[in-house]
Amino acid sequence: MPANSMNMLLDVPLRISVQLGQTKMSVRQLLKLKKGKLVRLNRLSGEAVDVFVDGKLLAKGEVTVENNQICVRIGTIYSSSERFKHL
Numbered sequence: 001m002p003a004n005s006m007n008m009l010l011d012v013p014l015r016i017s018v019q020l021g022q023t024k025m026s027v028r029q030l031l032k033l034k035k036g037k038l039v040r041l042n043r044l045s046g047e048a049v050d051v052f053v054d055g056k057l058l059a060k061g062e063v064t065v066e067n068n069q070i071c072v073r074i075g076t077i078y079s080s081s082e083r084f085k086h087l
Helices: 003-010 027-031 080-085
Strands: 016-019 049-053 056-066 069-077
Touching: 049 069
Parallel strands: none
Antiparallel strands: 016 049, 049 056, 056 069
16 A cells, blocks of 8 residues: 555544443433433443444543543453454
C-alpha cells in the first residue's frame, strides 16, 4: 500500500464507546423511571468496563478521572480471535 494511502487510512475517524454494564427491565419499570432513580447494572464497582470501536469489542479498561474528565485506562486489548469469543 502506498504511503499516501496509508496516511489517509490513519485519519479515518472511529467511534469509541465504553459500556459500564447492562440490565434488563420491563416497559412498566422503564416508564416508572424518574430523575434520581438508580438503575442497577450487571457489574460491580471497580470492575473492568468494555471498550468498543465502531461497535466491536476491542478492550477492557478501568474508569478513572483525570483533570475532572472521565477517562478509561486500557487494560486488556483483545486479539481478533479473542474478540470473536466475546460476541
